Amino acid sequence: MSTWQAIILAIVEGLTEFLPVSSTGHMIIASSLMGINELPITKIFEVNIQFGAILSVVVLYWRRFVQGLDFYKKLLLAFLPAAVIGFALNDLIDAMLESVAITAVMLMLGGIVLLFVDKWFSNATRENVTYKNALVIGFFQCIAMIPGVSRSAASIIGGLSQGVSRKAAAEFSFFLAVPTMLAAAGYKLVKDLLKLEISDLVKFDLVKIKNSFEVIHQEDIELLLIGNVVAFVVAMVAIRFFISFLTKYGFKMFGYYRIALGLTLLALLAMGVDLKV
Structure with a gap:
């Protein structure tokens, strides 16, 4: 993977991670069109750069x-x-992640849902999230374990x-x-990049941890x-x-976009294009 390819993937990740459009679908297209979807570093890179996206939320909303503890x-x-659920169904989730067809279909189905969301929930106006709301949102988030659904959506x-x-x-x-x-991302980084098991970290196996870091190439770290x-x-x-677009216009445009992206995939x-998740 070259530096410019890494930059393009990072731009795609930053643009799509928090929008209801599925970053997975965009990563599939971007990496495949650049011919780097088969490289071992690509999947590791796509997972790792999520840390940068995470940090943007903390910086923007640091207050x-x-x-307080309630938050x-x-x-x-x-x-x-x-x-x-993610721990219990880890193998099933990994298997689904290998299917580009599932990603495409879920992009379109999710897009259809977004076309009607504004109408369905037109009375949703409350500004505070209760404990009950938080738990329900958490279960809804689990639907995004199916690739193409979009965690954000x-x-x-x-x-x-x-x-x-x-x-x-x-928000x-x-x-x-x-x-x-x-x-x-932390789990994938430990498992795929460092080739460690969680048990190695729990046991604090210094030899395995040290050996894992020694096999990482300098150019990979830079990327x-x-x-x-x-x-x-x-x-x-x-x-x-x-936030600005959603407040003014709602979800419909994202719905049309998702349907178009799914059809593209x-x-x-x-x-016969070789697409890999």
């Missing part, structure tokens, strides 16, 4: 992250369903279903992304650093744009 209790409650719709306003639901979705993506910086900057811009598959 919310220092406002973290709600985040923990919303995070638990994904933690439990699922959790925001979960908030709207509880009467929470678009802006408040979107809580951003906050929930921090523990969720941190856990998922990961560049990617995280780019994803951080782009995600900050994307989040501000999304299916068309590429039909033409």
Whole structure:
């Protein structure tokens, strides 16, 4: 992977991670068109640069992250369903992630849902998220374990279903992304990049940990650093744009976009283009 390819993937990640459009679908197209979808570093890179995107939320909303224990209790409650279900169904989730067809179909189905979300939840105006709301949002987020659903879309719709306003639901979705993506990206980083098991870390096996870091190439570290910086900057811009756009116009345009993207993926598959998640 070259530096410019890393930058392009990081821009795609930053633009799509917090929008209800599925970053997975965009990563498939971007990496495949650049011919790097088969490289081992690509999947590791795509997971790792999520740390930069996560940091953008913390920086933009830092006041919310220092406002008190109640905030973290709600985040923990919303995070638990994904933690439990994700751990229990890890093998099934990994198997689904290998299917570009599933991603494409779910992009289109999710797009159809977004066409009607504004009408369905027109009375969602409450600005605060209760403990019950947080738990429900957490279960909605689990739907995004199916590739192509979009974690952002699922959790925001979960908030709207509880009467929470678009802006408040979107912001809580951003906050929930921090523990969720941190856990998922951290696990993938340890497993795929360092080739370690969680038990090695629990046992604090210094020999295995040391050996794992020694096999990482310097150029890979540089690409990961560049990617995280780019994803951080782009995600900050994307989040501000999304909140403004969502408040004024709602979800319909994202719905049309998802349907078009899903059709694009299916068309590429039909033409025999080698697409890999």
